[in-house]
Amino acid sequence: MxxxxxxxxxxxxxxxxxxxxxxxxxVIFLLMLVSNIYLRRSESQNGQALxxxxxxxxxxxxxxxxxxxxxxxxQQRNRGDRLGAGALYLVTALLGAVFALAQGLEWRSLNAHGxxxxxxxxxxxxxxxxxxxxxxxxxxxxxxxxxxxxxxxxKIGRRAPGVAAAVLYWHFVDAVWLVLYLVFYVxxxx
Amino acid sequence: xxxxxxxxPAAPTRPSTLWQVLTSTDHKSIGLTYMGVAAVFLVxxxxxxxxxxxxxxxxxxxxxxxxxxxxxxxxxxxxxxFFVLLPLxxxxxxxxxxxxxxxxDMAFPRMNAFSLWLLVGGGxxxxxxxxxxxxSQGWFSYAPLSETPFTPQRGVDLWSAALIISxxxxxxxxxxxxxTGARLxxxxxxxxxxxxxxxxxxxxxxxxxxxxxxxxxVLLMLEVDRLLGAGLFTRGDPxxxxxxxxxxxxxxxxxxxxxxxxxxxxxxxxxxRKPIFGYEFVAWSTVAIAFLSFAVYAHHMFAVGLGWPVDLxxxxxxxxxxxxxxxxxxxxxxxxxxxxxxYTLPMLYAxxxxxxxxxxxxxxxxxxxxxxxxxxxxxxxxxxxFHYVLFGGSLxxxxxxxxxxxxxxxGRFLDERLGKWGFWLNVIGFNGxxxxxxxxxxxxxxxxxxxxxxxxxxxALNLFSTVSGFVLGVGLLVLLVNLxxxxxxxxxxxxxxxxxxxxEWLSSSPPARENFALLPPLxxxxxxxxxxxxxxxxxxxxxxxxxxxxIREEERDHT
Numbered sequence: 001m002x003x004x005x006x007x008x009x010x011x012x013x014x015x016x017x018x019x020x021x022x023x024x025x026x027v028i029f030l031l032m033l034v035s036n037i038y039l040r041r042s043e044s045q046n047g048q049a050l051x052x053x054x055x056x057x058x059x060x061x062x063x064x065x066x067x068x069x070x071x072x073x074x075q076q077r078n079r080g081d082r083l084g085a086g087a088l089y090l091v092t093a094l095l096g097a098v099f100a101l102a103q104g105l106e107w108r109s110l111n112a113h114g115x116x117x118x119x120x121x122x123x124x125x126x127x128x129x130x131x132x133x134x135x136x137x138x139x140x141x142x143x144x145x146x147x148x149x150x151x152x153x154x155k156i157g158r159r160a161p162g163v164a165a166a167v168l169y170w171h172f173v174d175a176v177w178l179v180l181y182l183v184f185y186v187x188x189x190x
Numbered sequence: 191x192x193x194x195x196x197x198x199p200a201a202p203t204r205p206s207t208l209w210q211v212l213t214s215t216d217h218k219s220i221g222l223t224y225m226g227v228a229a230v231f232l233v234x235x236x237x238x239x240x241x242x243x244x245x246x247x248x249x250x251x252x253x254x255x256x257x258x259x260x261x262x263x264x265x266x267x268x269x270x271x272f273f274v275l276l277p278l279x280x281x282x283x284x285x286x287x288x289x290x291x292x293x294x295d296m297a298f299p300r301m302n303a304f305s306l307w308l309l310v311g312g313g314x315x316x317x318x319x320x321x322x323x324x325x326s327q328g329w330f331s332y333a334p335l336s337e338t339p340f341t342p343q344r345g346v347d348l349w350s351a352a353l354i355i356s357x358x359x360x361x362x363x364x365x366x367x368x369x370t371g372a373r374l375x376x377x378x379x380x381x382x383x384x385x386x387x388x389x390x391x392x393x394x395x396x397x398x399x400x401x402x403x404x405x406x407x408v409l410l411m412l413e414v415d416r417l418l419g420a421g422l423f424t425r426g427d428p429x430x431x432x433x434x435x436x437x438x439x440x441x442x443x444x445x446x447x448x449x450x451x452x453x454x455x456x457x458x459x460x461x462x463r464k465p466i467f468g469y470e471f472v473a474w475s476t477v478a479i480a481f482l483s484f485a486v487y488a489h490h491m492f493a494v495g496l497g498w499p500v501d502l503x504x505x506x507x508x509x510x511x512x513x514x515x516x517x518x519x520x521x522x523x524x525x526x527x528x529x530x531x532x533y534t535l536p537m538l539y540a541x542x543x544x545x546x547x548x549x550x551x552x553x554x555x556x557x558x559x560x561x562x563x564x565x566x567x568x569x570x571x572x573x574x575x576f577h578y579v580l581f582g583g584s585l586x587x588x589x590x591x592x593x594x595x596x597x598x599x600x601g602r603f604l605d606e607r608l609g610k611w612g613f614w615l616n617v618i619g620f621n622g623x624x625x626x627x628x629x630x631x632x633x634x635x636x637x638x639x640x641x642x643x644x645x646x647x648x649x650a651l652n653l654f655s656t657v658s659g660f661v662l663g664v665g666l667l668v669l670l671v672n673l674x675x676x677x678x679x680x681x682x683x684x685x686x687x688x689x690x691x692x693x694e695w696l697s698s699s700p701p702a703r704e705n706f707a708l709l710p711p712l713x714x715x716x717x718x719x720x721x722x723x724x725x726x727x728x729x730x731x732x733x734x735x736x737x738x739x740x741i742r743e744e745e746r747d748h749t
Contacts (some may be wrong), residue, residue, distance in 0.1 A: 013297045013369050013373050014298075016368075016369050016372060016373065017298060017301075017365045017366070017368075017369045020365045020369065020395075020399055021362070021365050023359070023362070023399060023400070023741070024361050024399045024400065024402065024403045025403065027400055027403035027404060027407070028403040028406055028407040028410075029436055031403075031404060031407040031408070032407055033408075033409070033438075035411065035422065035426075035430060035434075038427070038430065039422065039426045039430070057562065081652070117414070117418050117419070117420050118418065118419045118420055118421060121421070121422065124414060124420035124421065124422055124426075125422065127414075127418075127420075128410065128420070129413060132410070
């Protein structure tokens with residue numbers, strides 16, 4: 001049996017369905033970002049300088065790096081290396097978990113410094129949006145762990161359209177964080 | 191012999207019908223369950239409407255308190271939009287789309303079942319809300335009135351949860367519809383050959399996909415306000431709620447009408463014996479409407495004071511969207527023109543749909559004229575308008591579709607005599623309730639208010655509206671009786687009772703588990719016509735009418 005190219009999985013129903021779902025999901029993030037950008041203008045002292053770009057950058061890089069690890073995992077899967085792919089899926093999940101944890105600590109620290117959800121409209125929308133993103137990360141973790149287990153037990157091989165959909169989801173989650181990081185941590189203007 | 195029978199495994203116990211319905215992943219079963227669920231909610235929403243009509247029957251009525259009236263108003267609107275019309279249309283799409291494109295099921299059958307039960311779960315949550323104080327903020331839930339200081343009861347939170355959960359069900363259904371239409375079309379079922387219902391249902395998937403997340407986002411923001419005290423719409427901007435809500439809300443109106451148009455575009459050709467006039471125009475006007483539906487939303491907000499450039503822009507788009515809608519109506523009329531029209535029940539409902547929907551559409555265009563909107567906004571004219579579109583339009587199309595497809599669902603016809611009674615009661619009742627409300631609105635009667643003073647004419651018109659409401663109720667009851675009774679007592683229909691042209695009429699009635707054993711080669715938009723007339727196939731002679739609109743004598747036959 002010849003190895004099937006991944007592009008075949010990308011043409012699958014599951015991949016297309018995930019693409020559609022994520023298009024819908026994008027609208028939610030978009031509206032929340034717009035509400036942040038719009039509402040932060042209405043308050044002069046909104047504490048938007050409080051989130052520290054440096055500290056969060058470390059964990060952001062871990063999350064973005066997890067996308068790279070996942071791409072490597074896919075490469076291993078296409079080579080037929082089930083153990084290696086499984087291990088890399090696990091690493092992806094661990095990186096995601098570290099990010100989720102860091103996000104929680106970040107929230108705690110912001111709260112301790114007066115950046116509570118009702119402190120300003122900036123923070124209201126900040127917590128709403130990053131919370132929704134965090135939920136996406138948390139939902140991705142069991143999926144990635146599931147991929148690792150399925151890979152080790154040989155339930156998924158070279159051709160697995162469902163995996164392509166899950167991978168797309170995780171890349172989406174990482175890409176959304178890029179935009180969120182830029183809007184909440186880097187961009188300071190109204 | 192006895193030895194052999196003991197050796198056989200125990201006869202498989204047939205699971206009960208209820209268990210089958212609860213666990214089915216078959217698109218037909220799911221489609222019918224959607225409709226059954228919608229019927230239950232229709233009874234609830236209808237009774238809520240009657241309570242409001244009784245309260246409004248006479249001036250200065252103090253039968254129920256204002257707050258109670260608001261609760262009935264909220265529950266009625268939410269129920270009818272999210273738990274009656276939407277599941278009815280999703281039900282038809284689920285049932286028909288795979289059949290029409292020659293597929294065995296939807297693309298994701300288990301996710302399909304999941305979507306259904308999310309919607310049911312949402313409906314149950316909504317009807318738990320009265321136990322904690324029913325929501326009273328209206329289905330539009332305008333901030334800041336929907337915020338804790340004004341509407342403290344937990345019912346509002348249950349209401350939000352109900353819409354978020356059922357909304358995800360709807361979004362997943364849209365994903366399912368889009369992938370089904372994109373990937374599961376039979377060989378030869380090209381996009382340009384899709385039956386009109388399948389096409390409009392598929393395009394509708396796009397509207398759902400981009401409209402529903404707006405609602406989810408804004409409801410999440412409302413809950414952040416209500417539960418966590420953020421103040422996005424109080425300290426922030428209450429108008430932001432309106433922007434986001436209507437960015438969902440107006441496409442929502444169109445996603446409630448697209449599958450209805452699809453049903454009408456199936457029924458009118460079959461009962462006029464002519465292929466739909468201007469297929470491409472009907473198809474592409476649907477796409478135009480899908481785009482435009484996101485560009486007209488602020489016409490719900492002319493009274494907000496957005497400034498004249500904004501008002502003018504949205505007034506213009508609202509007029510523009512009437513063009514593709516008008517194209518459809520003229521194409522339906524042209525299809526009937528000089529056709530061999532037969533007014534059996536489905537066609538009667540379709541004809542009523544055209545008249546009522548056009549009327550609702552015309553009053554809709556009046557709102558695109560900003561000064562008229564300023565005069566009429568928040569009056570009963572608006573109530574009359576959107577009921578003509580959603581009830582006289584959308585729901586009547588559903589009823590047309592129900593009479594058209596009942597033989598496919600069950601293998602039996604609906605009773606014609608009982609059906610005619612139901613039809614006339616519904617038409618008279620519906621128009622009786624809402625036609626006079628145009629007048630009341632023009633006379634200045636405000637909507638969303640639980641009672642009114644005894645101004646000249648108001649009492650009489652309202653009483654007329656209320657009495658008609660009960661006529662409508664009886665009409666729907668007659669329909670319900672017919673639906674139940676014909677299941678066992680109806681005349682057997684066979685697989686193709688209307689001499690139809692699309693693939694659903696090739697399958698048995700009700701269709702077998704995976705719909706088709708064999709499919710004919712598909713060369714045109716009317717595969718069953720081709721199958722029945724191998725000497726006169728559509729792709730050889732696509733245009734069926736002559737220069738004057740006439741069709742040939744042998745094409746006039748209905749049976």
